[in-house]
Amino acid sequence: MLxxxxxxxxxxxxxxxPRVVDAMIPFFTEKFGNAASRNHPFGWxxxxxxxxxxxxxxxxxxxxxxEIIFTSGATEAINLALKGVAQMYKKKGNHIITQVTEHxxxxxxxxxxxxxxxxxxxxxxxxxxxxxxxxxxxALTDKTILVSIMAANNEIGSLQPIKAIGKxxxxxxxxxxxxxxxxxxKIPINVDEMGIDLLSMSGHxxxxxxxxxxxxxxxxxxxxxxxxxIDGGGHERGMRSGTLPVxxxxxxxxxxxxxxxxMAEESKKTYRLREKLRKGIxxxxxxSYINGHPDERLPGNANISFAYVEGEGLMMGIKDVAVSxxxxxxxxxxxxxxxxxxxxxxxxxxxxSIRFGIGRFNTEEEVDYVIDLVVREVNRLREMSxxxxxxxxxxxxxxxxxxxx
Amino acid sequence: MPYSDKILEHYNNPRNVGSFTxxxxxxxTGLVGAPECxxxxxxxxxxxPATGMIEDAKFKTFGCGSAIASxxxxxxxxxxxxxxxxxxxxNTQIVEELALPPVKVHCSVLAEDAIKAAIKNFQxxxxxxxxxxxxxxxxx
Ligand SMILES: Cc1ncc(COP(=O)(O)O)c(C=O)c1O
Numbered sequence: 391m392l393x394x395x396x397x398x399x400x401x402x403x404x405x406x407x408p409r410v411v412d413a414m415i416p417f418f419t420e421k422f423g424n425a426a427s428r429n430h431p432f433g434w435x436x437x438x439x440x441x442x443x444x445x446x447x448x449x450x451x452x453x454x455x456x457e458i459i460f461t462s463g464a465t466e467a468i469n470l471a472l473k474g475v476a477q478m479y480k481k482k483g484n485h486i487i488t489q490v491t492e493h494x495x496x497x498x499x500x501x502x503x504x505x506x507x508x509x510x511x512x513x514x515x516x517x518x519x520x521x522x523x524x525x526x527x528x529a530l531t532d533k534t535i536l537v538s539i540m541a542a543n544n545e546i547g548s549l550q551p552i553k554a555i556g557k558x559x560x561x562x563x564x565x566x567x568x569x570x571x572x573x574x575x576k577i578p579i580n581v582d583e584m585g586i587d588l589l590s591m592s593g594h595x596x597x598x599x600x601x602x603x604x605x606x607x608x609x610x611x612x613x614x615x616x617x618x619x620i621d622g623g624g625h626e627r628g629m630r631s632g633t634l635p636v637x638x639x640x641x642x643x644x645x646x647x648x649x650x651x652x653m654a655e656e657s658k659k660t661y662r663l664r665e666k667l668r669k670g671i672x673x674x675x676x677x678s679y680i681n682g683h684p685d686e687r688l689p690g691n692a693n694i695s696f697a698y699v700e701g702e703g704l705m706m707g708i709k710d711v712a713v714s715x716x717x718x719x720x721x722x723x724x725x726x727x728x729x730x731x732x733x734x735x736x737x738x739x740x741x742x743s744i745r746f747g748i749g750r751f752n753t754e755e756e757v758d759y760v761i762d763l764v765v766r767e768v769n770r771l772r773e774m775s776x777x778x779x780x781x782x783x784x785x786x787x788x789x790x791x792x793x794x795x
Numbered sequence: 796m797p798y799s800d801k802i803l804e805h806y807n808n809p810r811n812v813g814s815f816t817x818x819x820x821x822x823x824t825g826l827v828g829a830p831e832c833x834x835x836x837x838x839x840x841x842x843x844p845a846t847g848m849i850e851d852a853k854f855k856t857f858g859c860g861s862a863i864a865s866x867x868x869x870x871x872x873x874x875x876x877x878x879x880x881x882x883x884x885x886n887t888q889i890v891e892e893l894a895l896p897p898v899k900v901h902c903s904v905l906a907e908d909a910i911k912a913a914i915k916n917f918q919x920x921x922x923x924x925x926x927x928x929x930x931x932x933x934x935x
Contacts, residue, residue, distance in 0.1 A: 700859055
């Protein structure tokens with residue numbers, strides 16, 4: 391039986407896998423020790439569990455267990471990576487390269503660093519939301535200390551050429567950080583093969599709990615050093631102090647382990663459902679457009695613009711389906727998604743976008759339901775849309791002098 | 796943010812969706828907003844020239860649910876009103892009736908603007924024809 395509402399917003403967050411919850415529970419109840427307590431079994435048990443989680447995460451991204459630094463989430467991991475590197479290596483140089491469609495965690499951290507005297511290059515992206523290693527090569531200066539490019543975009547799902555960028559950075563001896571929040575557990579990531587020196591990830595995007603993330607910090611070739619952003623008891627090799635949240639860490643470890651074992655199969659399924667959704671909707675609705683790269687994208691992500699229909703309005707029509715829109719129709723912000731704008735999607739189509747994020751727990755039946763509902767609602771709203779009416783009458787919408795507000 | 800029942804009611808069962816012939820002398824059309832801003836509202840009134848009363852009103856809206864509900868409500872309120880009474884409709888009344896949250900107040904502003912624009916368009920048309928002493932009006 392189909393159960394409503396349907397959750398199809400897995401780029402925002404994911405349901406914690408019940409197996410993850412099961413793994414966590416004993417660490418709230420009997421095994422509640424402090425992993426830093428060296429002198430009694432409660433501490434040993436907790437420390438052992440944390441060690442196991444490091445291994446599980448390391449397996450998934452191809453790192454050693456001791457290269458994993460636990461944080462409160464990816465936002466903190468990204469802050470630590472960028473600020474930590476900038477401050478540690480500022481004698482070497484003050485230039486950082488990133489790109490315009492990064493998550494705010496990266497962009498706002500870079501803005502902060504600019505205030506502190508660092509120079510940041512924000513590379514533009516092409517119409518698919520991608521940068522090239524060549525663009526980075528051209529932006530490099532002898533002051534460049536860090537390149538930060540996300541592995542996959544959270545809105546449009548586009549993948550970046552991480553391996554080529556990693557290779558370039560190795561060649562130039564520049565550190566490479568990637569925000570792999572959306573990629574880890576969805577597509578294969580290997581820090582050695584991809585030349586990644588620092589990698590940020592988040593529990594709640596990979597069927598783990600919220601409030602936990604990790605920063606991978608390379609220990610060898612090169613050994614990356616960071617200026618800590620949180621001082622205290624010297625946990626996590628001094629890079630991130632604070633008593634470890636053992637249940638959350640166990641959860642992240644279990645989530646990583648499940649991804650490690652099931653990703654190959656799971657990504658085939660999410661891809662198949664994504665394609666079914668995309669084709670089912672777009673074949674029935676003329677003037678609908680996919681945003682981002684057609685193929686080089688996350689398997690579960692479909693970001694589609696429906697001309698003449700406003701995204702938030704559409705979301706109300708499909709309110710039994712949880713999705714996101716690139717439209718922002720509030721007095722605080724009338725500007726649509728900066729990611730879509732950066733791709734050169736016009737503001738009008740950006741306002742018409744819906745992001746569908748298919749994940750582990752979505753079913754074929756749900757996809758069928760969503761296809762029918764979206765097609766019906768878009769058609770209903772087009773009948774109600776003055777823009778659709780004008781387009782049908784052959785009026786060029788660009789020829790009109792809009793009043794704005 | 797959850798929407799009020801009234802917004803949802805208008806959104807699900809919008810009143811008076813449609814269009815009148817724009818060139819009709821007794822029709823006033825207001826088109827406000829911009830696609831780049833995420834809302835465009837077209838509101839039309841049909842005025843009885845003998846009585847000066849708004850006999851019918853229609854709308855089409857590109858926008859969020861609150862914009863659609865504000866337009867729908869505006870057309871409901873316009874029907875049967877004199878031009879003067881229609882001009883007295885304030886966006887704050889729409890906010891109140893629909894329980895629009897603060898971030899959606901601009902939708903009601905747009906609806907008020909559309910009402911004013913439609914009336915102005917109607918009045919302009921009337922004046923032009925009076926000046927032209929009933930010369931046939933170009934349709935287009
Ligand atoms: C690409 C990307 N980076 C960073 C973050 C921030 O992650 P967190 O919620 O763990 O702080 C998110 C999630 O919102 C994301 O999608």
